[in-house]
Amino acid sequence: MLILRNISAFYGNIEALRAVDLHVQEGCITTVLGSNGAGKTTMLRAISGLIPTRYGEILYYGRNIAGEPPHRIVRMGISHVPEGRQVFYQLSVRENLELGAYVRSWRKKAEIEKDLDFVYRLFPILGERERQLAGTLSGGEQQMLAIGRALMSRPRLLLLDEPSMGLAPMVIRDIFACLKRLHQEGLTILLVEQDVQIALSISDYAYVLRTGKVVLEGPAEELLKGERIKKIYLGEEF
Amino acid sequence: MGAFFSNLPQYLVNGIGSSCVYILMAMGFSLVYSSTGIINFAQGEFAAISALVAYTLSMDLGLPLLLAVAGALALTGFVGLLLERAVIRPLQGKGTLTAIIATIGASIFLKAGARIIWPEEAYKVPEFTQGQLNLPKASFNAQLLWMLGLTAFTVAAMYLLMNGTKLGKGLRACAINPEAARLVGIDVSLMSMAAFAIAALLGGLAGLVSAPFANYGMGLYLGIKGFTAAVIGGLGDVYGAVLGGITVGLLEEVVAGFLSVVLGVSSGYKDAVAVILLISVLLFRPQGLVGKGLVEKV
Numbered sequence: 001m002l003i004l005r006n007i008s009a010f011y012g013n014i015e016a017l018r019a020v021d022l023h024v025q026e027g028c029i030t031t032v033l034g035s036n037g038a039g040k041t042t043m044l045r046a047i048s049g050l051i052p053t054r055y056g057e058i059l060y061y062g063r064n065i066a067g068e069p070p071h072r073i074v075r076m077g078i079s080h081v082p083e084g085r086q087v088f089y090q091l092s093v094r095e096n097l098e099l100g101a102y103v104r105s106w107r108k109k110a111e112i113e114k115d116l117d118f119v120y121r122l123f124p125i126l127g128e129r130e131r132q133l134a135g136t137l138s139g140g141e142q143q144m145l146a147i148g149r150a151l152m153s154r155p156r157l158l159l160l161d162e163p164s165m166g167l168a169p170m171v172i173r174d175i176f177a178c179l180k181r182l183h184q185e186g187l188t189i190l191l192v193e194q195d196v197q198i199a200l201s202i203s204d205y206a207y208v209l210r211t212g213k214v215v216l217e218g219p220a221e222e223l224l225k226g227e228r229i230k231k232i233y234l235g236e237e238f
Numbered sequence: 239m240g241a242f243f244s245n246l247p248q249y250l251v252n253g254i255g256s257s258c259v260y261i262l263m264a265m266g267f268s269l270v271y272s273s274t275g276i277i278n279f280a281q282g283e284f285a286a287i288s289a290l291v292a293y294t295l296s297m298d299l300g301l302p303l304l305l306a307v308a309g310a311l312a313l314t315g316f317v318g319l320l321l322e323r324a325v326i327r328p329l330q331g332k333g334t335l336t337a338i339i340a341t342i343g344a345s346i347f348l349k350a351g352a353r354i355i356w357p358e359e360a361y362k363v364p365e366f367t368q369g370q371l372n373l374p375k376a377s378f379n380a381q382l383l384w385m386l387g388l389t390a391f392t393v394a395a396m397y398l399l400m401n402g403t404k405l406g407k408g409l410r411a412c413a414i415n416p417e418a419a420r421l422v423g424i425d426v427s428l429m430s431m432a433a434f435a436i437a438a439l440l441g442g443l444a445g446l447v448s449a450p451f452a453n454y455g456m457g458l459y460l461g462i463k464g465f466t467a468a469v470i471g472g473l474g475d476v477y478g479a480v481l482g483g484i485t486v487g488l489l490e491e492v493v494a495g496f497l498s499v500v501l502g503v504s505s506g507y508k509d510a511v512a513v514i515l516l517i518s519v520l521l522f523r524p525q526g527l528v529g530k531g532l533v534e535k536v
């Protein structure tokens with residue numbers, strides 16, 4: 001579904017992604033692990049068009065989408081839940097979700113209403129807080145809102161940047177249970193995480209990124225069993 | 239002092255007229271600032287261009303007033319579009335400050351251009367309605383009713399645009415969080431273009447209703463006062479612009495009246511009122527009387 005081929009991205013002269021190759025299989029959860037500064041966020045930003053790539057191709061259903069602006073990428077069915085949630089603080093929960101449907105025709109009110117219901121069923125707390133300003137939500141609720149907002153564009157591929165960041169273990173479990181449910185309903189997910197255990201527990205395939213390079217990849221169970229990931233991840237290797 | 243108080247109603251009536259102009263200008267400043275982060279120093283030029291074009295169309299070419307006004311607004315809107323595409327867009331990614339400085343350049347350029355085409359010190363732009371009306375303690379030109387009506391209409395239209403349309407929601411989203419706006423699929427560059435074009439129309443309308451006189455330099459003081467009004471209003475939504483516009487418009491007339499009648503100082507100092515107000519607000523309440531304004535939220 002999505003293939004990164006030899007992708008490099010720069011901030012000034014700093015090469016944040018170095019010739020990354022990555023495959024996202026349709027219908028799977030693919031995870032990218034890596035510690036701080038590994039380039040995970042950079043990779044997602046490159047896919048969704050927020051930053052330019054210098055070399056390589058991003059193939060989405062066989063078509064190179066590198067260099068397309070974000071608003072086109074969203075319309076193609078790739079939705080990005082950014083690091084730090086980035087909800088619209090001064091708007092209500094409902095307004096945030098409605099903005100998530102920005103790329104769809106607002107004349108199809110019934111359809112959008114149906115999707116709002118879907119999000120409220122997935123995250124009931126959002127339904128209860130419908131009129132509350134997003135800025136007053138707790139971290140976990142904001143994360144749910146960010147995911148709900150991304151779903152409102154009816155994506156085929158969901159990019160998630162560290163949804164567990166700063167959340168209590170119980171909330172993390174809830175959110176990952178929802179991700180699993182979305183996956184079972186047919187959504188393809190590319191997840192970026194630092195929480196190795198929980199991420200691998202729902203993933204099919206995983207990559208480990210380190211200083212902008214893929215240093216390890218494999219089926220999630222294998223990585224979970226293997227010792228190598230701990231070493232690499234904790235920085236005992238290289 | 240007695241003379242000052244007996245003149246007060248007249249000052250207030252005059253102040254209402256300027257308030258309308260400043261509200262329109264302030265809405266232009268706020269719209270561009272909140273959706274792009276740019277203070278557009280060429281905002282005043284929109285007013286000058288539209289008033290001068292209206293003069294040429296109606297007086298030189300003899301078009302009916304309505305057509306002249308429509309033509310002037312259309313052309314000014316186009317100048318706004320052009321400014322965004324030719325000056326702001328190419329500087330994308332170079333930082334907001336660069337863009338702001340570029341608008342100062344654009345302002346100088348437009349002013350100089352206007353001076354070549356309209357070199358006289360004053361052109362008489364036709365008023366929408368002639369004549370004077372009298373109240374018990376004050377009198378005003380019939381034009382004031384037009385100003386009030388058009389400003390009220392425009393404020394309402396802007397409110398509906400920002401709160402009830404997809405374009406408005408997109409503009410507001412850009413104002414709140416440009417990156418999140420891009421992620422939900424809003425074309426931020428298109429929004430920036432729309433903001434400049436609408437701001438140009440607002441400035442153009444301000445220039446038209448502030449008749450009867452227009453010249454190439456009028457954008458400067460309209461710009462300063464409109465900007466002051468916008469800053470007082472927090473450079474955000476429509477309410478702020480209205481509040482700021484009224485504050486500057488009324489205060490300016492009343493202070494000018496006080497200076498000339500009570501202290502015997504020339505009312506030419508009137509224009510200084512806005513500047514002093516601007517400096518005080520920036521010093522003591524940079525977020526404006528309402529809203530978050532120039533101060534970044536954490």
Ligand SMILES: Nc1ncnc2c1ncn2[C@@H]1O[C@H](COP(=O)(O)OP(=O)(O)OP(=O)(O)O)[C@@H](O)[C@H]1O
Binds near residue numbers: 011016035036083
């Ligand atoms: N805007 C920027 N300007 C310059 N360098 C940047 C910028 N953003 C990221 N970098 C650098 O690029 C590298 C990769 O950053 P990135 O944010 O992709 O890491 P990450 O894997 O998402 O880390 P984290 O887990 O902390 O979110 C880092 O070395 C970082 O310092």
Ligand SMILES: [Mg+2]
Binds near residue numbers: 040041042083161
């Ligand atoms: Mg990151």
